[in-house]
Amino acid sequence: MAVIEVTGLRKAYGRRQVLEDVSFRVERGEVFGLLGPNGAGKTTAVECCEGLRRPDAGSVRVLGLDPVRDAHRLRPRIGVQLQQARLQGALRVGEALELYAGLYPNPRDWRELLDEWGLADQHRTPFDKLSGGQQQRLFIALALVGNPEVAFLDELTTALDPQGRRDTWELVRRIRDAGVTVVLVSHFMDEVEALCDRAAVLDGGRIVATGTPAELVARSGTGGTLSFHPTAPLDPARLAALPGVTGVEERDGRIEVSGVGAFADEVTGLLAREGIVVTGLRIREHSLDDAYLALTRHDS
């Protein structure tokens, strides 16, 4: 059963159309990524799922409920981490967790969350005295304190240092292992690649691709690059003519060939036939990063 079902969602702010005909499904227990550049409509799409915004058209169902009309029945069952929010400045970490635990019918033990999210030492620190990373972790803990069936995490690792990001990923895996469905809004490809079972790429208010991270890479038609220093002169035009090669660049005697499919075999075959020895050979397979850029590239 789909935990979230969005069909034909449209939303405009004034005359600016933010979402145009957005549809996606999130299955129970998966980590689903909403991926896209700034202004793509990711946050608006999740806010429609959380019931914070009313869609102009289309249907949104979360746990079988309408997020706006059935808000009072849905809210106790979801956890939300918002991109832009603060707490009362003088409210202490422990008090904030205790307060939010008290707002839900079936909360988790908030002291456990304090330890889990590394906030035990800050337990008496007022919100305004926390570092950006600590505030972020507190908001994630607040999103989980109500024991939600679905957790919405919007730009979860912004403001975290690299170690903090890795730790957070591990904790998101633990949330998932506990059976919570997670919707992750992100513009970090590595995050989506590391965490998401499936993802939708949003661009200009439309979904341009949906699938597993591997499927997204495959669908974008990006392949990889091969670069080397030839020890003898080599005409770049001959490389460019090879099947599968999409581009050749020469910089400081180093040649970089990009292409799709079996282009690398073609390149090494040519080098072998010509008897050209190369040094410093490097092969890079395209990642979700490249796929994302390819999917969201605007033809101007």
Next chain:
Amino acid sequence: MNRHTTRAVRRLAVAEGRLFLRDPLTAFFSLAFPVVLLLVLGSVPSLRKASPDMHGLSTIQLYAPILAVFTLMMLGLNGLPSLLGAYRERGVLRRMSASPVRPGLLFGALLPLYLGIAVVSVLLVVVGGTVLGVGLPGSPLGFVVSFLLAAAALLSLGLLLAAVVPSAKAGNAVGALAFFPMMFFSGIWLPREFSPALVNRIGDFTPSGAAVQALQDSWAGHFPNSVGLLTLAAYALLAGAAAARLFRWE
């Protein structure tokens, strides 16, 4: 209200109560300032003397009900709009709106909390007054009824302003805009005994004027007249309903 709702309201009230006490300036002005002012005025012997110009009352006796209402105006008009304006500006309310909290729940926590603070402040004024010969309210029932209705009217009015202001600054501004006329009609600058009849006639239909008159009557031992009490009740109901209707999280 079911068990969860009661717990949620209680937690919210406790958290806001702690935050209130952590802001020493607001806490002082709402809790202690009225009694301090009363004691300062009361230390001047001539202000403790009854005068035939004031129906046999002393200046301090005129000021006791005004200071009781002052607390309510501080909390309602100065406190609530800037508090909720700041919360709206910071996104505190937005975060809350993503939880099971509904506006009614938030009001249900803030109103009893602020009423409780006002009760403490008024008790201080009443106790301080006995030291200065003001005497206890002659009609305790009238006093309690008047005070509760006055609190309902002024706090609801504060919530109405707080329902829509986008920021702490805007909250302060509209609060001050409402605060000063209310101060005027409460008689804090010129007690109602000395005001022109027309001003008092208008004041009778303002929340602060009606509140001071009702408390003064109770202090003097009469049950306050029903027009004043109904005026307060009407403000409470209309402003409260409008606040709940207009309330915005963002």
